[in-house]
Amino acid sequence: MSKDxxxxxxxxxxxxxxxxxLLQRQVATVQAVDDVSFAVSRGETxxxxxxxxxxxxxxARLLIQLLEPDSGTITLDGRIVGDSSGxxxxxxxxxxxxxxxxxxSSLNPRTTxxxxxxxxxxVHGLSWSEARTRARSLLDKVGLDSGLxxxxxxxxxxxxxxxxxxxxxxxxxxxxxxxLDEPVSALDKSVEAQVLNLLNDLKCELSLTYVFxxxxxxxxxxxxxxxxxxxxxxxxxxxxxxxxxxxxxHPYTRALLGAMPSMDPDNRxxxxxxxxxxxxxxxxxxxxxxxxxxxxxxxxxxxxEPKLSSVGTASAHQAACHMLIPGSGHSAAPAAAAGWRxxx
Amino acid sequence: xxxxxxIVVSTRAAVRRAEAGRGYWARVRERLFADRITMAVTxxxxxxxxxxxxxxxxxxxxxxASSVLARLKSPGYKGHWLGTDEVGRDLYSRMLYGGRLSxxxxxxxxxxxxxxxxxxxxxxxxxxxxxxxxxxxxxxVLYAFPSILLAIAICGMLxxxxxxxxxxxxxTFIPPVVRISETVTAQVRSAEFVEAARATGASSSSIIRxxxxxxxxxxxxxxxxxxxxxxxxxxxxxxxxGLGVSPPDAEWxxxxxxxxxxxxxxxxxAALPGVMIFLTSMCFNLMSDGLRTAMDVRI
Numbered sequence: 001m002s003k004d005x006x007x008x009x010x011x012x013x014x015x016x017x018x019x020x021x022l023l024q025r026q027v028a029t030v031q032a033v034d035d036v037s038f039a040v041s042r043g044e045t046x047x048x049x050x051x052x053x054x055x056x057x058x059x060a061r062l063l064i065q066l067l068e069p070d071s072g073t074i075t076l077d078g079r080i081v082g083d084s085s086g087x088x089x090x091x092x093x094x095x096x097x098x099x100x101x102x103x104x105s106s107l108n109p110r111t112t113x114x115x116x117x118x119x120x121x122x123v124h125g126l127s128w129s130e131a132r133t134r135a136r137s138l139l140d141k142v143g144l145d146s147g148l149x150x151x152x153x154x155x156x157x158x159x160x161x162x163x164x165x166x167x168x169x170x171x172x173x174x175x176x177x178x179x180l181d182e183p184v185s186a187l188d189k190s191v192e193a194q195v196l197n198l199l200n201d202l203k204c205e206l207s208l209t210y211v212f213x214x215x216x217x218x219x220x221x222x223x224x225x226x227x228x229x230x231x232x233x234x235x236x237x238x239x240x241x242x243x244x245x246x247x248x249x250h251p252y253t254r255a256l257l258g259a260m261p262s263m264d265p266d267n268r269x270x271x272x273x274x275x276x277x278x279x280x281x282x283x284x285x286x287x288x289x290x291x292x293x294x295x296x297x298x299x300x301x302x303x304x305e306p307k308l309s310s311v312g313t314a315s316a317h318q319a320a321c322h323m324l325i326p327g328s329g330h331s332a333a334p335a336a337a338a339g340w341r342x343x344x
Numbered sequence: 345x346x347x348x349x350x351i352v353v354s355t356r357a358a359v360r361r362a363e364a365g366r367g368y369w370a371r372v373r374e375r376l377f378a379d380r381i382t383m384a385v386t387x388x389x390x391x392x393x394x395x396x397x398x399x400x401x402x403x404x405x406x407x408x409a410s411s412v413l414a415r416l417k418s419p420g421y422k423g424h425w426l427g428t429d430e431v432g433r434d435l436y437s438r439m440l441y442g443g444r445l446s447x448x449x450x451x452x453x454x455x456x457x458x459x460x461x462x463x464x465x466x467x468x469x470x471x472x473x474x475x476x477x478x479x480x481x482x483x484x485v486l487y488a489f490p491s492i493l494l495a496i497a498i499c500g501m502l503x504x505x506x507x508x509x510x511x512x513x514x515x516t517f518i519p520p521v522v523r524i525s526e527t528v529t530a531q532v533r534s535a536e537f538v539e540a541a542r543a544t545g546a547s548s549s550s551i552i553r554x555x556x557x558x559x560x561x562x563x564x565x566x567x568x569x570x571x572x573x574x575x576x577x578x579x580x581x582x583x584x585x586g587l588g589v590s591p592p593d594a595e596w597x598x599x600x601x602x603x604x605x606x607x608x609x610x611x612x613x614a615a616l617p618g619v620m621i622f623l624t625s626m627c628f629n630l631m632s633d634g635l636r637t638a639m640d641v642r643i
Contacts, residue, residue, distance in 0.1 A: 064543050093545035105536040110368050110558040116537075119554060120544035152365035173544060 006209050007040040007063075007096075007177055012072035014058055018282065028282045032058040034233040036072075040177070045203070045210040047224030047241070049217060049256070053281060055233040056213045057101075060181040063211065064098045065089050076177075094124060097170040101182040103162035107154040113165050114139070114150040120172045131172075138168040142198060160191035164198065171206065179211045184219060196223055217260055221245055226316075229253050232281055232289045235308065239317030249311040249319040251294045288322065298322070300329035368562075375638040382634025389627040392620075396443030405434035407441040407594050416610045427613045429599065430606050435613060439620060442594035445506065446624070449579030449588070449595075453513035454571045461518040462564055465525025470533055470552060480526055487519035495578055499587040509588045513575055524567050525560070532559045562639050569632035573625040580621050596621050 013036075015029040033055045040046045050056050061067040063074065065081070073080050076095060080086035097120075100106035107116055117138055118131035126134070136146035142164040154162060163183060170178050180199070184192040196219065203210060214220050220227060220241075227244045229237040229252065237250040248254045279285050285292050291301040301322055308318040309325050322330040376382060395402055404423060411432035419427045419435075426436040468479035486494065498512035532538065533556065541551050580597025582588035589595040591602070599617040607614040 066539055066543055090545045093543065098540075098543055100536055100540060102536060106540050108537045108541075108555050108559070111554075112365055112367070119541065119546075123544050123546040123550060153367050156365055169540070 004041045005039045006042045006077060007211075008075040009039070009063070010037050010073050010075070012036045012059070012062055012074070013070045014062055014067060015070055030281050031233050031284055032281070033062060033069075034284075036230070036233070036235055038228055038235065038238060040209055040211060043203075043207065043209055044225040045212055045223055047220035047227045048211065048213045048230060049215065049220050049227060050230035052215065053232075054230040056215075056230055057181055059230070060098065060179050060211070060213055063179050064096055065092060066098075094173050095175050096177045096179065097173055097175040098179045098181060099163075099166050099170045099183045101185060103159055103166055103186060104154060106166055107162060109154055112151050112153060113157070114146075116154075117165065117169045117172050120169065124173065134172060135168070138171055139165075141171075141202070142168045143194075144168075158191075160187050160195060163187060163195055167195075167198070167202070171202070174206075175208070177209045177211065179213070181213050182215065183212075185214065185216065192219070199223065217257065229256070232279065232284055234289055235320065236290065237317075237319040238308070239311070239314070239319075243311075243314065243317040247311070247317075249317070249324060250290075250321050251296055252290050253319070255293075288320075296323060296330075296332065298330050304328070372562075372638050376634065379634050379638060382631060382638070385627045385630040385634070389624070389631060392443060392624055392627070393447060395440055396447050399437075399440040399444060403434075403437035403440050405437045407433060407437040408592050409433060416606050416613060418610060418613065426616060427610065429613070430602055435599075435616060438594040438599060439596070439616065442596045442599055442617065443620070443624075445589055445593060445595040446576055446579060446597070446621070449506070449509055449513065450572050450576035450624070450628070452510050453517055453575050453579075454568050456510075456514040457517035457521045457571070458564070458568050460514070461521030462525050464518070465522040465527075465564075466529050466552065466556070466560070468522065469526040469529025470548065470556065472530070472533075476526070476530075479522065483519040483522045486515070487523065491516045491574070492578060492581060495582060496585065496587060499582055504587050504590050506589055506593075509579055509582055512582070513578055516578070517571055517575065520571070521564070521568065525564050528560045528563050529556060532556050535559075566632055566636045566639060569628060569635060573628035573632070576621060576625045576628070 012033055014033040015031050017026040018028040018030060019025065020027040036055070036059060038046070048056050048059065058067065062069050075081065076087055076092060081092045082089060107113075111119075114132050114135040117135035118126075118128060121131040121134055122128055132150075136150055139146040139149055144161060144164055149157070149161070149165075154165075157165065163186075166183070183199075184195050187195060199210070200223065202208060210223075212220065212223055224241045226239065227237075227241050228235055229244070229250065231252050237244065237248070237253045244253065245257065248257050279289065279292055285302065287300075287302040287304055288294070288297075288306055291297040294301065304322070306320045306322045306325055306328065308320045311317045311319055311324060322328040323332040324334075326334045404425065411428070414421065414424070414428050414432040415430055417424060417428045419425060421427060424434045424436065426434075426439065429435050429438065464479055464483075468476045489497075495512045495516045498515055499508055502508040502511065538551060538555055541555050546554075579588055580595075580600065583595050583597030584601040586601070589598050591598060596617040600621070603614040603617065
């Protein structure tokens with residue numbers, strides 16, 4: 001593990017029970033997040049993409065401890081969160097904050113903007129007057145005139161302004177890592193561009209690290225340094241943004257990027273249509289979860305789950321596909337290296 | 345130059361004032377003041393309460409002074425503005441003093457139920473799980489009884505008297521207040537801004553104080569004011585049955601009971617306490633309706 005890693009997530013699992021029947025016994029589970037591992041380096045932006053229902057928002061809530069993981073560890077700066085010898089939840093929360101997706105429902109409709117921002121610091125010991133002063137300076141920093149906006153209420157602001165307030169609130173505790181759960185999804189394009197540029201400026205100015213969750217591939221390409229692709233609760237591909245967008249290796253990533261509408265009229269009609277039905281997250285398919293919709297699926301894909309392995313020689317770019325694992329039994333897999341057991 | 349500057353400064357200040365945020369309660373106040381019926385009803389209620397509180401100032405006679413010769417006289421007889429009751433006491437003075445006890449029996453139980461039931465419901469709604477089930481189910485047991493029967497049962501057990509009446513009515517009103525308080529708290533608790541507050545690492549009491557309370561008080565308050573009108577009628581009913589306030593104290597329900605036989609002799613006099621009960625109860629009811637409408641601001 002390099003010294004530069006700020007946040008490390010190992011084997012995170014979160015299942016949701018489905019209760020039914022007369023006695024409300026557990027009849028099934030939704031495997032929302034299944035064995036997810038990744039690392040975020042200091043000062044970078046990790047983009048997490050995936051379809052709706054792939055577990056991105058659950059991962060975000062697990063990261064900021066709003067949900068308890070069923071198993072797995074989260075490590076901040078080498079200290080495990082929740083451990084008696086590591087970081088307490090309260091200390092962790094000072095350093096990791098979140099910007100929510102719905103800008104309206106994440107603000108208390110009965111409190112003013114400056115009180116909403118000042119609340120976090122008061123929880124950690126600041127007096128209300130000091131906290132309000134900090135709130136006003138943060139409002140200026142995110143581009144809202146504190147003289148005009150401080151005493152306003154959430155219903156008196158537009159969507160973009162509210163999202164700036166949410167960003168200011170996340171920064172009020174002076175965190176080192178900010179998790180952004182689809183912060184620009186509900187905004188129109190011009191406002192979205194302003195907010196993204198604001199996020200970039202703040203990152204440089206305050207030395208922040210971002211985990212940026214989105215379903216919009218263009219936005220993720222613009223703002224991320226590294227990208228992680230999720231499918232049905234699992235990580236299918238991770239790597240630097242240029243590698244992912246330039247050389248997508250996992251069939252799902254290729255289909256996702258192929259489905260992006262192109263500005264070039266000659267480039268249309270080349271999309272790779274996904275085959276098969278979207279699987280049920282309650283009963284995920286055995287083996288590789290994508291095999292029911294994959295154009296390259298083979299018998300080995302429905303029996304064994306592929307682990308993340310390097311694409312080519314670069315170790316930073318990894319994908320979980322049998323076509324990349326030597327000796328996996330897939331026809332497109334590279335030949336097993338000498339000394340490897342042939343997998344049956 | 346100085347005047348021009350001051351004009352600019354004051355205009356800017358006026359613009360700033362206009363642009364300053366108007367919160368939820370400010371808008372509720374606006375809507376309330378614009379609602380004529382509610383304002384009229386509130387004024388009437390204020391007059392009734394004032395006359396009850398300042399009864400010694402407004403009364404013409406001693407409410408307990410009886411006179412055998414002047415029983416059940418019509419309004420206007422020898423300085424008795426509203427006539428006399430069945431033992432010759434001045435009805436007007438008794439109405440004023442009766443207002444004190446009736447209003448007390450209406451407002452005090454609701455205030456206590458609000459305090460106790462509101463806190464219980466808040467706790468139940470915020471905790472969820474076992475604590476929630478425990479509180480809500482035990483309140484449901486009490487809630488299953490019709491309120492008048494529950495009040496009569498408790499009063500019958502404890503005996504008559506003002507204190508017992510207030511206690512009985514408080515116990516009767518705690519379950520509905522717990523119910524509505526729990527519902528509203530549970531709704532607010534699942535809102536995203538409460539999650540955001542938890543993400544800052546705040547304690548439960550801090551979240552309840554700063555985020556839940558100001559969202560929850562509105563609906564609970566509206567419900568409580570509608571309970572006052574029921575409380576007044578229940579208290580009058582208890583006194584009518586002999587379980588509430590004991591004679592010779594003046595209380596509207598008690599007066600109604602005592603004047604029951606007088607309906608054949610002097611019907612107007614006999615009906616007057618009933619009119620007051622109806623009027624006060626109606627005023628509280630309309631006021632709570634108006635409050636509910638005013639608070640229904642979609643923001």
